[in-house]
Amino acid sequence: SQTIHQWPATLVQPVGSPLSLECTVEGTSNPNLYWYRQAAGRGLQLLFYSVGIGQISSEVPQNLSASRPQDRQFILSSKKLLLSDSGFYLCAWREGAGNQPQHFGDGTRLSIL
Amino acid sequence: AQSVAQPEDQVNVAEGNPLTVKCTYSVSGNPYLFWYVQYPNRGLQFLLKYITGDNLVKGSYGFEAEFNKSQTSFHLKKPSALVSDSALYFCAVRDNNFNKFYFGSGTKLNVKP
Numbered sequence A: 001s002q003t004i005h006q007w008p009a010t011l012v013q014p015v016g017s018p019l020s021l022e023c024t025v026e027g028t029s030n031p032n033l034y035w036y037r038q039a040a041g042r043g044l045q046l047l048f049y050s051v052g053i054g055q056i057s058s059e060v061p062q063n064l065s066a067s068r069p070q071d072r073q074f075i076l077s078s079k080k081l082l083l084s085d086s087g088f089y090l091c092a093w094r095e096g097a098g099n100q101p102q103h104f105g106d107g108t109r110l111s112i113l
Numbered sequence B: 001a002q003s004v005a006q007p008e009d010q011v012n013v014a015e016g017n018p019l020t021v022k023c024t025y026s027v028s029g030n031p032y033l034f035w036y037v038q039y040p041n042r043g044l045q046f047l048l049k050y051i052t053g054d055n056l057v058k059g060s061y062g063f064e065a066e067f068n069k070s071q072t073s074f075h076l077k078k079p080s081a082l083v084s085d086s087a088l089y090f091c092a093v094r095d096n097n098f099n100k101f102y103f104g105s106g107t108k109l110n111v112k113p
Helices: none
Strands: A003-007 A010-013 A019-026 A032-038 A044-052 A055-058 A065-070 A073-078 A087-094 A108-112 B003-005 B010-014 B019-021 B024-026 B033-038 B044-050 B056-058 B064-068 B073-078 B087-094 B101-103 B107-112
Touching: A003 A087, A010 A019, A019 A032, A019 A087, A019 A108, A032 A073, A044 A065, A044 A073, A055 A065, A073 A087, B003 B087, B003 B101, B010 B019, B019 B107, B024 B073, B033 B064, B033 B073, B044 B056, B044 B064, B073 B087
Parallel strands: A010 A108, B010 B107
Antiparallel strands: A003 A019, A019 A073, A032 A044, A032 A087, A044 A055, A065 A073, A087 A108, B003 B024, B019 B073, B033 B044, B033 B087, B056 B064, B064 B073, B087 B101, B087 B107
16 A cells, blocks of 8 residues: 655754755655645645656745655755745645545644744 | 635534535536545545546545535535544645646534534
8 A cells, every 4th residue: 555754743943944854655656746835724835746756846936945856755845944934744645647636644844943 | 727615714513413514616627626634733634536427425434525516516514423523624626737736725623522
């Protein structure tokens, strides 16, 4: 069966520091991968998605970037964090074809001080 | 452009009573609709989807949803609510480019004993 792992679960970082959040998926090949940010326990904002290695689509101009160095690995990064980057970051995957739903990791709670 | 609306921020229901969480959608082309549930500090869990076929879709944990094309709605229902159903519920629609999903703002369901 497929599983998705996100880490760390919580992170506290000072303003101006770098960021690296990692997401990996097991048990599937060539998944579509997604990064979302959820503010205040409400709506999801799509940040990036990827349909293959090295293919990244950016949805919103951000202080963030994403990379997909391997088929089942998706990394969210920043060179210098802003206070506004605080939030709950969720990674998701889905099968690359058909009308399959997304499956989410358990998220990273990021607090910027 | 595709979008979904969840008109209620919060729904309160007594345990044992039926529950409905509302969702309306706007799509160009055929709608592909999904419901997810989120518990505190967790990722979203897939409940059910409508792709085509019967307007009443059955999903996990006793939930079902009714697709109504004329009203462009996809309301989530359960005949008898449990306290453990208390959570945040999201409706989503798949974009026609196949790879993106748009989420509603979420509805908090409170089931009181």
